[in-house]
Amino acid sequence: MPKGWINRRSFLIFIMFLQLIVHVTVFFDVQIARQVLGFFYLTFLQGLIILKLLKLNDLDVLETILFSVGLSVALLMIIGLLINDFGLLFGVSQPLSPVHLIIVLNSLILACSVLVYLKSENMKISSNEPTKMVSFSLLLLFLPILSIVGAMYVNAYENNLLLLFMIVVISLIFVVSILSTKLFPLKLYPLAVLMIAFSLLFHATLISSYLYMGDIHMEYFVFKSTKENAYWSSFFIYSRDITYGRLNSMLSVTILPTIYSVILNMDGSWVFKLLYPSIFSLVPLALYKLWRKEIEARKAFIAAFLFMAYNVFYTEMLGLNRQMIGELFFALLLLVIFDKNMKSFNKMMCFMIFSIALITSHYSLAEIFLFFMSASFILLTILKHQSRNVTANMIIFFFVSMFAWYIYTSSSAVFESFLTFGDYVLRQLGDFFNPASRGPYVLRGLGLEAPPSIWNAIGRAFAYITEALIAIGFVGILLKRVKISLSRDYFMLCVVAMAFLTALILVPGMANTLNMTRFYHILLFFLAPFCVIGAEVIADLVSKRKRELYASILLSVVLVPYFLFQTGFVYEVTRVQSWSVPLSKYRMDGLVLFRSFAYVNGWKYYGASWLFRNVDVLNVNVYVDTSSHELGDHGLLRYPKVLSNTTKLPPNGVVYLSYLNTIEGIVATSTYLFNSSELSYINEITKVYDNGGVQIFILD
Secondary structure, three states, X not given: OOOOEEOHHHHHHHHHHHHHHHHHHHHOOOOOHHHHHHHHHHHHHHHHHHHHHOOOOOOOHHHHHHHHHHHHHHHHHHHHHHHHHHHHHOOOXXXXXXXXXXXXXXXXXXXXXXXXXXXXXXXXXXXXXXXXXOHHHHHHHXXXXXXXXXXXHHHHHOOOHHHHHHHHHHHHHHHHHXXXXXXXXXXXXXXXXXXXXXXXXXXXXXXXOOOOOXXXXXXXXXXXXXXHHOOOOOOOOOOOOHXXXXXXOOHHHOHHHHHHHXXXXXXXXXXXXXXXXXXXXXXXXXXXXXXXXXXXXXXXXXXXXXXXXXXXXXXXXXXXXXXXXHHHHHHHHHHHHOOOOOOHHHHHXXXXXXXXXXXXXXXXXXXXXXXXXXXXXXXXXXXXXOOOOOOHHHHHHHHHHHHHHHHHOHHHHHHXXXXXXXXXXXXXXXXXXXXXXXXXXXXXXXXXXXXXXXXXXXXXXXXXXXXXXXXXXXXXXXXXOOXXXXXXXXXXXXXXXXXXXXXXXXXXXXXXXXXXXXXXXXXXXXXXXXHHHHHHXXXXXXXXXXXXXXHHHHHHHHHHHHHHHHOOHHHHHHOOOOOOHHHHHHHOOHHHHHHHOOXXXXXXXXXXXXXXXXXXXOOOEEEEOOOOHHHHHHXXXXXXXXXXXOOOOOOOEXXXXXXXXXXXXXXXXXXXXXXXXXXXXXXXXXEEEEOOOOEEEEEO
């Protein structure tokens, strides 16, 4: 049998044996083995079987991994939805219970495996020769260990030396990788991208034992509602706020984590903290593969490093689980679209599966994807160039699927939000000549906001240089100043991305609909390679013969400091104000840590849990400040009463003083701050709970 191929009978036996092992670990609840084997089984195996069923044997190792994970995660959501809806239709009150999920998923996997056995000859596993292990491979594999141990060391001893060392090692690896192909072979680039992504994500997510940052507390609540009920309802019962309705429409934070939590016997918070970042670490890898189709490996690796260096990747994104999953499908859709070797039927099948997965994962990303595909298709049509990758059928399918899902789930909460955001932007147009209407992040990105220190000024300078290199690279391609030929369809998407970035800067309020930092993070899907191209344009002006060497030196000089500033390394070493929770949590201002980053410690977690267990919070007034994000785990974040030092509290209520209020002595509202001592009525009401960090009072 040729190397890289496997006997179809052996493949079927392997699937059956693995199913048996998974059943044993689940039935006897064998800890660690159940989680590790189960995660591999759910996240990779069924996608691999679908690839073999479609006879997609021409994929290399990297594409096989990416498509297997993408198809697996997508099918978990789709099959979970079908189990849910058909179960309810036939009178099963809890279709998402462990028994139903395991029986259906295992039956489908086994049935598909049998089909593969009946339809296929011997199966090709990969088209690549295995990469030989070199010293740098071991160093790359050591990075995640350093990240995890470093985060645990910070939690135990408030000592960040291991994490600082990790950041230095990543910087050195980047420099060596782009300056010497002898020391760092090109075949190691995918492994380097994956390990760097994994390390950056886990050094942040493991810095707390609890959920923190972004919308994660509300995402956890809609997940918990689905898991506890053992079914998902398209009409969310807590309809007092449209935000919960939007989140409930996303299968990425309802059905998907429920399946993982139930089958793997993992607490939902650890599903979000461990499994989702693991899946998200594949996004830079998918982008590397996408860019590799357009530019050489070294340039694609540098672009991937820029994408990961931007701090939104390992800070803001960790509080947005639905977007983490959505970005995987966004990247995979681009890979499918630009795959020249995939047969039309297989391409359309993968496009449909990933489209449905993206639509049910994140509403804003789906809208952005539709805009990019439609705009590039229209522009190419106007220029009388037929698109070779994007077809009208693809756009129509995506459009119909997206609006059907958003209109008919959670009382059209997502669709109403889309209209609300559009109306908001239209109302802001009256402030076109007011720079402040663009939001603080746009002003900061344009250099119109004063930096708080000289180190912040230097950090922003390096960020501005990367933006300038992107602009220079884009112009360089337009003027043909470099010998790089991007495909017409890809370059048209980049034109749309540049136009979109310009609109975010010019149109008042537009950047605030999602947040400019997240918009820029998404636009780097298309624009990151232009930073590398821009460096080559500049290097070409210096020396045409040594252009690549000078470009590499320039990128090292720019991107390494950029990375050190973005991670907070420089701010921690110089002891100025830092926004890195992993590196500077121990000295961070409480207002920033607990309100801006929604950080949760043990006191906050157990205080919120006690409140939910012992008080009928849905029928009483709960008075809190804006730092009490832990209440979002129980659905209380969007509609509590805000503490005030000026109003008298009515009866039948609860005052919840969080860690910032009791230990830091600060109460934060949306508009101002005041001291906890100004809550004069506290001494007149009954304290019913005090764990040393959180206090709860009952209003008689």
